[in-house]
Amino acid sequence: MNLARLASFVHKWLALLVGVQIVFWVVSGFVFTIIPIEQIRSEHLIRPAETVQTLAVSNTAALAQIRDAQGRAPVKLTIETRPVIGEVIIAEFADGAPALLDASTLRQMSPLDADTATAIARAHVTLGDAPEGVELIEAESPQYRGALPAWRAQFADGGLAVYVAANTGAVTARRSDMWRLYDTLWALHIMDWQNHEDFNHPLIIIVTAITLLSVIAGIVLIPYRIRFGNGRRRKNGPTASAAADS
Numbered sequence: 001m002n003l004a005r006l007a008s009f010v011h012k013w014l015a016l017l018v019g020v021q022i023v024f025w026v027v028s029g030f031v032f033t034i035i036p037i038e039q040i041r042s043e044h045l046i047r048p049a050e051t052v053q054t055l056a057v058s059n060t061a062a063l064a065q066i067r068d069a070q071g072r073a074p075v076k077l078t079i080e081t082r083p084v085i086g087e088v089i090i091a092e093f094a095d096g097a098p099a100l101l102d103a104s105t106l107r108q109m110s111p112l113d114a115d116t117a118t119a120i121a122r123a124h125v126t127l128g129d130a131p132e133g134v135e136l137i138e139a140e141s142p143q144y145r146g147a148l149p150a151w152r153a154q155f156a157d158g159g160l161a162v163y164v165a166a167n168t169g170a171v172t173a174r175r176s177d178m179w180r181l182y183d184t185l186w187a188l189h190i191m192d193w194q195n196h197e198d199f200n201h202p203l204i205i206i207v208t209a210i211t212l213l214s215v216i217a218g219i220v221l222i223p224y225r226i227r228f229g230n231g232r233r234r235k236n237g238p239t240a241s242a243a244a245d246s
Contacts, residue, residue, distance in 0.1 A: 142187075
């Protein structure tokens with residue numbers, strides 16, 4: 001078997017083997033390029049943050065007394081002003097869940113209830129309607145890998161879901177129908193259909209290597225195809241010319 005026949009054999013059969021995945025790569029890559037990532041992240045629906053004057057904590061001596069359920073001191077304290085719940089302190093611990101406290105009274109507010117989480121979600125976005133439902137999420141999924149537990153407020157507009165961390169009151173994620181489409185195409189693109197995040201697994205490496213071999217074989221065929229085409233034109237040229245003269 002000469003080089004041209006070998007290259008043709010390799011190119012044809014390897015392309016057939018990985019052709020469907022190549023289509024997935026091209027289609028998903030095309031969608032990735034035409035849809036702005038800001039729209040995928042629903043950034044156009046975020047309500048502009050209001051300028052709020054941060055107040056000083058009145059009882060600073062009491063901060064040293066903050067402890068978790070096991071009596072351990074926090075490793076970090078952050079004072080923030082949040083929509084709906086106002087000025088709060090987020091106490092982070094070396095081991096265990098963070099705690100949310102009222103900055104003026106040091107009363108623990110976490111974990112937040114469904115009504116408070118819903119109010120935070122509504123204040124975060126510009127949608128006028130209330131969520132269709134609110135659900136407590138306690139396990140990771142391909143759609144959400146943020147802080148747990150978290151409240152998931154589901155809106156009707158665009159299938160938007162807003163996630164609010166129950167222990168900090170922070171909005172940790174937004175997931176819309178557009179995001180889900182993007183995530184599905186991403187899973188097809190990297191061939192990780194379960195977790196949608198691993199692009200170094202053996203399957204994609206093997207398929208990519210096969211695709212590369214098929215492309216190289218196609219490149220090897222180019223001079224042979226050009227030579228064959230020129231040969232046909234030279235062969236058919238005089239015949240076509242004679243037919244025209246007759």
